[in-house]
Amino acid sequence: MHQHVLPGPDYTGGKDSAPLAVLDMLRYYTAQHALPFCDHKPPTPQDTAWTSLYHQLTGR
Incomplete structure (x- = not known):
């Protein structure tokens, strides 16, 4: 499914992020x-941003 929004601070806020939201996103993208x-x-710019965040968080 294509993403319609860019990752927000819940996912990219470091110490201010929402850990459960980050874990849900990682679970979804892993699967x-x-x-x-x-x-x-092809992927939209939003899809690419989420994929980049996944790679940044997992080191993959």
Whole structure:
């Protein structure tokens, strides 16, 4: 599913982030990020921002 918003401070705020939100995002991307989008369109800038955040947080 394409993302419609950029990652906000709950995910990128460091010590001010929301740990449960970050863990939910990591769980989702661990399970889903390698799957193609069902509409077969390329990633949006928002999709790319979330993927970059995932890679930044996991070191992958």
